[in-house]
Amino acid sequence: MRRAAAADRLARSGLLDPASSVLLAVAAADALGEGEEVGDAAPEGSGEEGPDEEGRRAAGRDGGRRDAGAATGPGRLTAERERAESDLSAALRAALPPEVLVPLGQDPSAAPLLEDLAAECRRLRLARRFSNEAQVQVRRRRRSRLVRWGRLAGRAPEPRTFEVDDEPPPGLLP
Numbered sequence: 001m002r003r004a005a006a007a008d009r010l011a012r013s014g015l016l017d018p019a020s021s022v023l024l025a026v027a028a029a030d031a032l033g034e035g036e037e038v039g040d041a042a043p044e045g046s047g048e049e050g051p052d053e054e055g056r057r058a059a060g061r062d063g064g065r066r067d068a069g070a071a072t073g074p075g076r077l078t079a080e081r082e083r084a085e086s087d088l089s090a091a092l093r094a095a096l097p098p099e100v101l102v103p104l105g106q107d108p109s110a111a112p113l114l115e116d117l118a119a120e121c122r123r124l125r126l127a128r129r130f131s132n133e134a135q136v137q138v139r140r141r142r143r144s145r146l147v148r149w150g151r152l153a154g155r156a157p158e159p160r161t162f163e164v165d166d167e168p169p170p171g172l173l174p
Helices: 001-013 018-040 051-058 073-095 097-104 110-144 145-149
Strands: none
Touching: 001 018, 001 073, 001 110, 018 073, 073 145, 097 110, 110 145
16 A cells, blocks of 8 residues: 555656656556455455445346355455556556666655655565465464364465565666
8 A cells, every 4th residue: 555655646746757657646546446445345254245345246247146266255355456566566667667767766856755665665575575474374384283173273264375566666676
């Protein structure tokens, strides 16, 4: 969310050409919108629907049924979030190639925006790395005999890693 907000501030700053600004603003808005959807979803099994679930059923996107193979619930939201974050990374690389980034970095009004964006890109990479490592550790623990025999995992879904393209534009990070 922070990286998308930093990209949005850069897009709205007027420092980029109009096409790059629009590309970056749209990708940032999509990433910010996906984050709101994740937060608005009702907990699985709560009997409540998220704000968009009723509209999806009315539109017939999921046919009003929940198949075991259908992409619904938190897994679907995570997949949409991964796509939105990957799209934002691609938009950042497209809008900030080295030939644009170098002169932009020398502009005193752009320096704070680029520093903020670089910090958020660094933070995303670290957060994803630590989160994925934690998910792998949880899966490893769940495979142990004690956890399986004692059914200590309950009915919790298998944790999955967050796979996203988090490569920043070349030259943004030192």
